[in-house]
Amino acid sequence: MEGLSPEEWTAVRLSLKVASVAMAASLIPGIAIAFLLERRRFWGRQALDVVVHLPLVLPPVVVGWFLLIGFGRRGPIGAFLAEQFGIVFSFRWTGAALACAIMGFPLLVRAIRLSIASVDRKLEDAAGTLGAHPVWVFGVVTLPLILPGIIAGMVLSFAKAMGEFGATITFVSSIPGETQTIPSAIYAYTQVPGGEGGAMRLTLVSIIISIAALWLSEWLARRVRRRVQA
Amino acid sequence: MEGLSPEEWTAVRLSLKVASVAMAASLIPGIAIAFLLERRRFWGRQALDVVVHLPLVLPPVVVGWFLLIGFGRRGPIGAFLAEQFGIVFSFRWTGAALACAIMGFPLLVRAIRLSIASVDRKLEDAAGTLGAHPVWVFGVVTLPLILPGIIAGMVLSFAKAMGEFGATITFVSSIPGETQTIPSAIYAYTQVPGGEGGAMRLTLVSIIISIAALWLSEWLARRVRRRVQA
Amino acid sequence: QSRDVVVFAAASLKNALDDAAAAWMRDNSGRRVVVSYAASNALAKQIEVGAPADLFFSADLDWMDYAAAKSLIKTESRVSLLGNSLVLIAPKGSQARIDLRPGVDLASILGSDRLAMGHVNAVPAGKYGKAALEHLGAWAGVKDRIAQTENVRAALVLVSRGEAPLGIVYKTDAVSDPNVTIVATFPESSHRPIVYPVALTKDSANPEAVAFLAFMRSDKVKPIFEKQGFTMLSRAGSGS
């Protein structure tokens, strides 16, 4: 098997960037929403839960389509963000990252929720009696204790972002160097005669990246678990 | 918005069947593999971990393609299963279920793994001292304690199955009444100009189903959590 | 500093268009063509919401018409550039001998097996295939035995892997796969002409795009497209 072409390298680099940014950007909102869903009872909680799960339930193409409508240049949110903050998603790599982040969001949130649910609330109480404001308690007790869940969520989010295709290509198309991630490139290969080689090549690259990511995450998880295990 | 056409109803029923079967069928292997990955150190563990994650990392189309090669009529596994047990996947709803199960598998396994990791091993030890063989310990201590993770995993698996499209259509194509699930039907709508109405209709159905599924899972989780919380 | 030419093209055009773009870039060093390959419908919708495309190269007429109706393209630039033909294929070594005449009985050949083809409502090749079968009076017999795929390549794979004994794909796809044989070619009269229309988008202000479109209409690219099995439509014009 030959090496990757420059365009393929571009796609690989882009995919890594998109997946990393998607994972990183969804982390804080993911933790926040997981905490809300797991710990708070508020009006609209059920609805929020459903919304978070939608990217999983709906075909990716539909998600991409909603994104296109909502976050496109002429979409209500897209227009607002572009005007107010100059953040443009449409047909930019940022849009690909947004699509990937959203597709991975339910996975991230679920993993973190599971971890939050298994935190011993008595430890949080103990921290409270020692004078820690609830925000501090979250920061110095809850957060360290849910690190395994956060890591698992990040793995899922990153892996999903590496494989995400439907929503991304629907939302931001597949422009080489800007929005053509590995899955888009693989897709294009599968659509033409003789593309199998290219598709396999990129598939292998994906697998190698995911091996590296998993290895890293396991290493992190082991370190963290050793600290957390009671 | 008009009601669903008979074909659409068929797709909805099929999707429910496929998603339920996919979820149910992946449960036992999911628990087993989660347990292996989380608790045992064996040769090939890393590889197994990667394989489990692949459906997430690879574009769904590629997964479908691998399924076709492996589980198709001429595929080594498909041929074997067909000959020995008469189990045929190709162009059957069972194939759709297989595709959905595999696509949801990494999510299921991760959720269960997280739960297993948070089980207090000391309780298992205690069960051991009381005479319980490790298999029993798993059944009467570990399993009940990881129920929250199992439920979360089932939700993810079911939701993923409701939305899965790429791998399914690649593997078993889209045959009304046999393999045309909601996402396939939505896909068809999105491909024709003016099909948005139909797509929206089915999208709504998907959302309603997922609301019901989430509601059910929350209810279950609440019951279980009340039992499990120390 | 000239901008890149951004082409939104149906994914099935990848090989042909990559080669054409390479040829153009060789001839006009410093200019770049960037092609985003995706499904025609996605591309049309994207252009509708303001995608930075200069050219839209669709795999069928429906989505070009959609774009035209929404005034997303410069109508005067629209041209039906490429043509293709539809064939019936079988796995290599298949004994099937079929004459695609009106009244042809595909159902009995299929037996309990499936006929693989693109989605009959969604995928262009599926739509053409359905029309052709209807024209030949074979649709009723096979309509319950169709395995509809997300794209025509997937139908090819199904036949190539032996999952389905018959399939309907483009000739361009069939000739490239050594694992399938073309059993018969659908008569051109049995379906609407298979054309790949291309047009400049309304918002495109890139002169290079005009130049590239002109290049693609020139004789220079003819061997490139024909090498991939397409026919250059000589009657290139308004093309609907």
Added chain:
Amino acid sequence: MILDVDIYHRQGGFSLEVRFQSDGKLTALYGPSGSGKTTIVNAIGGLVQPDHARIVVQGRELVDTKTNIVVPKHKRRIGYVFQEGRLFPHLNVRHNLLFGRWFTPSGERKASFDHVVDLLGITHLLDRRPSTLSGGEKQRVAIGRALLADPQLLLMDEPLASLDEARKSEIYPYIERLRDEGGVPIVLVSHSVAEIARLATSVVVLSEGKVVASGPAAEVLRHTNYFAQSGLTEAGALIEAQVSGHNAAYDLTVLQARAGALSVPRLPHPIGTILRVRLRARDIILSLAPPHGLSALNVLPAFISSIGDAEGASMDVQLDCGGDPVVARVTRKSVEELGLKPGLPVHAIIKSIAFDPEALGVAGQENI
């Protein structure tokens, strides 16, 4: 009033209905398992939100459900030693110990880290994770964590339950000092009458969610019947005595109480120190005549002030030893045989050896 507690709270089938006030700097909660001790402490600490309650500590109103005052737990400035440790598993021992300190106003950091760590014998554990500690080590770290938070109220739920005697008697003086010098009110849950007698200035006896008795330690402890089995062994009188001299030759310390002079095993306290001395009722032998040729060094002349009702074989004989109330537990048989009756002059005999460290605590002002 240091502690003013009035709680009504139901949890499951258990209802807690307690109301007590305590003037004491160290209030002990005593009662059988399941009588509601931890629930009370949790309510004071803010971990349980009682249905109805008013809790005032040294004038600070922590809870008043009538006026909807509920000070959040992180603002109560408490140090809580939990019944079950609750160490932070992700922090090593050092950071567990220092946890409360992060949230203590820097001007109020008084407890010395080195001293507390040394006292608790956990210096060698500082870099370890809680998961690698033994049961008693965990408990000691938990005590240290609460002490180092420099609390304004210390809640201790059976803090010394799984510690050995040697370690306990090292910790007692520290708690006494906190109580007397630190001005930190302490609420202590304990099943050990000996511990309560040594440390408590007030005692609240609980049973099935109700207060059975409450008041100054000396008073409550005199009623041996509150303490069931352990009362037989541990209850008795608490009197005050001053160190009046040390006898280096015999390693003895002589205390002067109103009751008379007491020889006890050598104590580290300087002459003049006021001690609280527990005279266990079970340790006191009564003699009609001044005894001779006995190995017991302490003989206190006394008058019988009253004789309690019989409980099984034994009777509590209340004595007046020069003004100090002392109680002796003797058999009914002895009472009859010796003809003991109120007003009779007797001699109370106590071995010096009976004064073990648990029986001898430092008395703050007005601690008895």
Added chain:
Amino acid sequence: MILDVDIYHRQGGFSLEVRFQSDGKLTALYGPSGSGKTTIVNAIGGLVQPDHARIVVQGRELVDTKTNIVVPKHKRRIGYVFQEGRLFPHLNVRHNLLFGRWFTPSGERKASFDHVVDLLGITHLLDRRPSTLSGGEKQRVAIGRALLADPQLLLMDEPLASLDEARKSEIYPYIERLRDEGGVPIVLVSHSVAEIARLATSVVVLSEGKVVASGPAAEVLRHTNYFAQSGLTEAGALIEAQVSGHNAAYDLTVLQARAGALSVPRLPHPIGTILRVRLRARDIILSLAPPHGLSALNVLPAFISSIGDAEGASMDVQLDCGGDPVVARVTRKSVEELGLKPGLPVHAIIKSIAFDPEALGVAGQENI
């Protein structure tokens, strides 16, 4: 040999190196916090895999690292009361209690559920979840769970630490019966010398991972110095005595020991029952002449057999009371003033009241 333990094990900076044999049916492990008691129990229970070990219980070889024998924990038929409860949170109390029973061969289910539940006072808790129990309630359920597994070896790690005295003295007789009638060897970790003296037939004293002393309880307990602080209060002689009569009028029971007759508060045991009686060294007063007019009912004539070295103010005087070895702890001052020396005839005076329930246990055969 009931218990034959030889363990070498390192964990972190701690190294355990113990070797002891025990003939006793109830072997108590005693030692300061962190001395390795739990680690030993874990090794016996199969929760810790020692680096090198040979552990034999009643002829059953549980571990022998030399021959690679390691009986898996679920085959050891043990009942383990953990230091920290470890109840199953997903099961209610009833199912926690019955857990071990599922795995007990049906022929060997001897412990009566109702009896154990009643004894432990947890009848009203059967349908509750462990998370709603108080600390002591959890501990009682944990004890019940171990007992109801009908183990062939009972491991108890500070099982009674957070129970009140009343509850303890209800549980003691049950453990005694298990020990004497059930033929179940018991390993008990305890910080309470009183508890050990009441229950143990053999004692192993540990310090920093090493065995300091081990042997029959009566022998080890006579050496008060092993027991540091608590030794002062609790150590003493263990002698055997038989119930010879009950005095209903005074609610007393008369015991006959070789040392002489002892009057103690009324006991439930029938005449003829053999008891083990603890004579705390601190409780014994020595008199040169037979005393008169004292409230103490028990006067045992004795000869001084030896006088131990001085430890601070006190000396242990070993007595021979008609063949029973008894030890009295008196001040050095008294020894000098009374001129005590080996061979001198003296009278040992003990109050009846000193015989609290902890001091009076039932003796099985050869239990002392």
